[in-house]
Amino acid sequence: MRYPRYLSILIAVGLLGSAVHAHEAHMQIGRSASGQLKCNPADGVQDDTLTVLNLIPPGGPISGYSASVPGFGLVISPSVADDCYPLDPGADVWLEIIAIDAPLLMVETPSYWIINERIPPELRIGGDINAHVHPLWLLDTTDPAFNPVQCTWEIYFILKDKGSTGYHPSELMRFRFSAGRVPCPADFDCDGDVDSDDLDLLHSCATGPAVRYDAVGLPAGCTLSADGFGVLPADLDKDWDIDQTDFAIFQRCYSGAGVPADPYCAD
Numbered sequence: 001m002r003y004p005r006y007l008s009i010l011i012a013v014g015l016l017g018s019a020v021h022a023h024e025a026h027m028q029i030g031r032s033a034s035g036q037l038k039c040n041p042a043d044g045v046q047d048d049t050l051t052v053l054n055l056i057p058p059g060g061p062i063s064g065y066s067a068s069v070p071g072f073g074l075v076i077s078p079s080v081a082d083d084c085y086p087l088d089p090g091a092d093v094w095l096e097i098i099a100i101d102a103p104l105l106m107v108e109t110p111s112y113w114i115i116n117e118r119i120p121p122e123l124r125i126g127g128d129i130n131a132h133v134h135p136l137w138l139l140d141t142t143d144p145a146f147n148p149v150q151c152t153w154e155i156y157f158i159l160k161d162k163g164s165t166g167y168h169p170s171e172l173m174r175f176r177f178s179a180g181r182v183p184c185p186a187d188f189d190c191d192g193d194v195d196s197d198d199l200d201l202l203h204s205c206a207t208g209p210a211v212r213y214d215a216v217g218l219p220a221g222c223t224l225s226a227d228g229f230g231v232l233p234a235d236l237d238k239d240w241d242i243d244q245t246d247f248a249i250f251q252r253c254y255s256g257a258g259v260p261a262d263p264y265c266a267d
């Protein structure tokens with residue numbers, strides 16, 4: 001039997017137990033001197049963070065993965081060096097989802113409403129110095145939109161101020177999630193190894209030194225897709241070309257067919 005999604009999540013959360021409330025698991029939100037919302041670059045979780053989702057215990061109405069981090073809090077002391085300051089009274093910060101990969105769900109707690117399905121898809125964080133919001137991140141592997149040949153699922157969002165302070169919206173931010181393991185960056189087909197199949201994918205997208213690729217006009221044989229920032233997975237050093245430097249990183253990551261690849265080989 002298929003429960004309504006809202007009810008399923010409510011039951012699944014009961015199985016997961018209490019949420020983690022660690023300070024370092026928060027994105028700390030402040031503002032720049034010029035009045036733009038931002039995350040503190042020196043404290044807490046940064047945008048572009050990769051979170052490994054944990055397998056949900058069997059027996060519940062949802063099969064998949066979840067985490068209760070990252071969450072959101074507010075900067076409490078100024079940091080001139082980081083151009084990051086606490087919000088002034090009257091601020092009212094909201095998160096708006098710009099894009100999210102199905103079937104990754106962002107679920108408000110403790111109401112368990114699915115933010116993805118709200119119009120507009122917004123989550124209130126607030127402006128009080130003690131603001132403390134932990135959504136539940138949920139990947140439902142029984143959803144028809146679940147693609148097992150996908151290593152990461154992403155959410156793009158902005159922070160905006162609906163309060164009297166009128167701060168400028170943040171730049172576009174991203175969190176990434178993977179299911180059960182940290183993916184290896186050179187495992188382009190997401191099967192856990194780095195082998196000749198991954199090398200073929202790299203070759204099909206190669207451009208040459210300092211030859212910039214165009215994420216919307218890739219070579220005919222290139223089947224990799226760019227992330228929301230326009231970066232191709234095969235561009236392992238993220239400098240907008242796919243050349244010998246990327247190949248050298250790939251060689252370091254090579255594990256062979258069926259052999260688990262090292263997720264940190266490109267560091």
Ligand SMILES: [Ca+2]
Pocket residue numbers: 186187188189190191192193194195197198
């Ligand atoms: Ca592979």
Ligand SMILES: [Ca+2]
Pocket residue numbers: 234235236237238239240241242243245246
């Ligand atoms: Ca490159």
Ligand SMILES: [Ca+2]
Pocket residue numbers: 191193194195197257258
């Ligand atoms: Ca393989």
